[in-house]
Structure formats: structure tokens, C-alpha cells
Amino acid sequence: MAMTTTADHARADPHHIGLVIEHPGPAPKRIVTAYGFWVFLLSDIVMFSCFFAAYAVLSGQTAGGPKGAEIFDQRNVAIETVCLLLSSFTCGMASIAADVRNRFWFYLGMTVTCVLGLIFLVLEFREFADLIARGYGPSRSAFLTAFFSLVGCHGLHVSAGVLWLLTMMAQVFAKGFRADILRRMMCFALFWHALDIIWVAVFSVVYLLGGAP
Amino acid sequence: MSEQTHGMVKHDLAPGEEEQHSVGTRVVGYVVGLVLALLLTATSFFIAGTDLVWQPSIPVALIVLAIAQMGVHLVFFLHITTGPDNTNNVLALAFGLLVVFLVVGGTVWIMAHLNANMPPMDQIMRMQ
Numbered sequence: 001m002a003m004t005t006t007a008d009h010a011r012a013d014p015h016h017i018g019l020v021i022e023h024p025g026p027a028p029k030r031i032v033t034a035y036g037f038w039v040f041l042l043s044d045i046v047m048f049s050c051f052f053a054a055y056a057v058l059s060g061q062t063a064g065g066p067k068g069a070e071i072f073d074q075r076n077v078a079i080e081t082v083c084l085l086l087s088s089f090t091c092g093m094a095s096i097a098a099d100v101r102n103r104f105w106f107y108l109g110m111t112v113t114c115v116l117g118l119i120f121l122v123l124e125f126r127e128f129a130d131l132i133a134r135g136y137g138p139s140r141s142a143f144l145t146a147f148f149s150l151v152g153c154h155g156l157h158v159s160a161g162v163l164w165l166l167t168m169m170a171q172v173f174a175k176g177f178r179a180d181i182l183r184r185m186m187c188f189a190l191f192w193h194a195l196d197i198i199w200v201a202v203f204s205v206v207y208l209l210g211g212a213p
Numbered sequence: 214m215s216e217q218t219h220g221m222v223k224h225d226l227a228p229g230e231e232e233q234h235s236v237g238t239r240v241v242g243y244v245v246g247l248v249l250a251l252l253l254t255a256t257s258f259f260i261a262g263t264d265l266v267w268q269p270s271i272p273v274a275l276i277v278l279a280i281a282q283m284g285v286h287l288v289f290f291l292h293i294t295t296g297p298d299n300t301n302n303v304l305a306l307a308f309g310l311l312v313v314f315l316v317v318g319g320t321v322w323i324m325a326h327l328n329a330n331m332p333p334m335d336q337i338m339r340m341q
Contacts, residue, residue: 050316
């Protein structure tokens with residue numbers, strides 16, 4: 001009976017405006033934590049948008065240096081993209097495993113995510129090192145400054161994500177699937193998926209649009 | 214379990230949280246997301262390097278494909294949907310997107326006009 005009334009109320013007031021349902025009390029901590037982290041991620045995306053705006057304005061200001069089409073290696077970027085996409089998928093598998101408290105699949109998913117993230121970082125580091133060795137460092141032109149700060153900022157986020165990932169594995173190993181650990185795992189998964197969204201913008205705007213001849 | 218289900222009826226969903234599904238359904242959701250994302254990525258890389266399509270349409274196509282892929286990521290990986298239990302998450306996202314478009318669109322717009330309104334560099338040098 002109680003269930004039916006709630007279901008009826010939910011249908012009468014699907015957006016919880018509060019006209020029908022009486023106030024249900026504060027939201028559970030899981031929702032409050034994840035929502036707060038979601039707001040942080042959105043502000044992080046706003047910060048990235050400033051770097052994107054700078055890149056869009058400065059992408060033509062090469063000061064006699066190389067243009068995007070001359071220095072970008074499309075194949076390298078494609079491999080990096082596939083690595084991040086697959087890592088987003090395995091991170092999703094790990095969060096499902098954490099929800100059903102399956103240690104084996106959790107560790108497996110997190111390990112694969114970590115390896116794919118590290119491959120991405122190695123590829124990006126090699127690209128940067130190669131550019132700097134050819135004399136195309138961030139101080140060469142305004143275009144390269146914008147390029148290195150935008151892509152480097154994303155790389156720093158991925159590095160922080162890998163450290164966080166290892167911390168989560170250690171915490172599950174030491175403390176098990178406690179409620180607080182699961183909340184942190186949820187925030188980590190949000191962070192990792194959000195990084196993937198930013199990478200979609202990076203490879204489209206920087207490498208494909210900026211690499212057009 | 215019924216206690217939990219009851220709670221889910223009353224409360225909103227956290228960002229990244231799905232409605233109560235079995236493990237199999239959730240895995241299928243991620244697989245679908247991955248396949249769609251890989252398809253869109255492959256199309257982007259193909260379009261960028263091809264001579265088969267009208268060249269001036271390529272930038273627009275790339276932007277559309279990127280936005281579509283971000284949508285796929287939001288729905289299948291971050292589980293931000295238009296469901297009634299997701300209103301808070303969607304509104305936060307909408308505000309974030311508003312700021313992003315103001316920053317990027319405004320910057321590009323203003324800087325393009327600034328460049329157009331400035332006299333060429335040698336003319337500035339002669340004025341000094």
C-alpha cells in the first residue's frame with residue numbers, strides 16, 4: 001500500500017517540485033558527494049574552455065614557426081584516442097564490479113585502465129619530447145604556447161587521474177568496499193569519463209581542425 | 214533491497230549513477246557507448262583526411278561529430294539523461310555549457326573583429 005502511494009505520487013509529480021510529495025529529507029550522502037564533484041568537473045570544463053578559446057585565437061599565430069599540419073602525427077593521435085576510449089570502458093567495468101563488490105573484476109578493470117592511461121601518457125610525452133628536440137618548444141610561437149598548455153593541461157589531469165586510480169586500488173585492498181570508498185570510486189569514475197570528453201574536444205579541435213592544411 | 218528501491222523512488226540520481234539495473238544491462242550500456250564512440254571517432258579521423266567530401270564542409274562536420282560523441286559519452290558513460298530523477302545534474306550541465314559557449318564563442322567573436330578593425334602592423338609602426 002505504501003509503495004503504491006509513493007509510486008502514484010511519483011507519477012503525479014515526476015520532477016519532485018514538491019506539490020504532491022512531502023519533503024523527503026536531505027539527500028543521501030552518496031548523491032550529495034557525487035553532485036558536488038559533478039559541479040567541480042563542470043568548473044574544470046569551464047577552465048579548459050579558456051584554454052580552448054586561447055588555442056582558437058592563437059592557432060594561426062605561428063611567428064614563422066611550424067603550422068599544425070606540419071607537426072601533428074595523425075596516427076599517434078588515433079592510437080592515443082583509442083587508448084583513452086578503451087580505458088573509459090574498462091573504468092566503467094571496474095565501477096560496476098565495485099558496485100557488486102567483486103574484487104577480481106575490480107582489480108582487473110582498474111589495472112587495464114591504468115595501463116591504457118600510462119600508454120596514453122607515454123605517447124603524449126614522446127610527442128612533446130620530439131617537438132622540443134626539433135626546436136618547436138612552447139616558446140617558439142604563440143600557437144605552440146597555446147598547444148602545449150592545452151594538451152599539457154589535459155595530460156596533467158590524466159597523470160593525476162592515474163595517481164588517483166592507484167590510490168583507489170590501494171584503498172579497496174586495505175579497507176574493502178566500504179560506503180566511503182565506493183563514494184570515492186564513483187567520483188573517480190566521473191573524473192575519468194570527463195577527461196575522455198575533454199579529449200574528444202582536444203583531438204577534434206587541436207589535431208583534426210588545427211592540423212588541416 | 215526493497216528499502217533501497219523505496220529510497221530510489223523518492224530521491225534523485227547522483228551524477229554517474231544509473232537507475233537500478235542488472236549487471237548484464239549495465240555492461241551492455243557501456244558496450245553500446247564504446248561502439249558508438251569508436252564509430253564517431255573513426256568517422257572524424259576519416260573525414261579529416263579524405264578528399265571524398267566537399268572540403269569547406271569538413272570543419273563543420275568535425276564539430277558536429279565531436280558534439281555527438283560528447284553526447285554519447287554523457288549518456289552512456291556519465292549516465293546524464295533527461296529523466297525526472299536527473300533534473301539537478303542536467304541543470305548544472307546546462308549552466309556549465311552556457312559558460313563554455315560564452316567563453317569560447319565570445320573570445321573567438323571579439324578577437325576576430327579586433328583583428329579586422331586593427332590597421333596592419335606596418336601602418337601602426339608608421340604612426341609612432
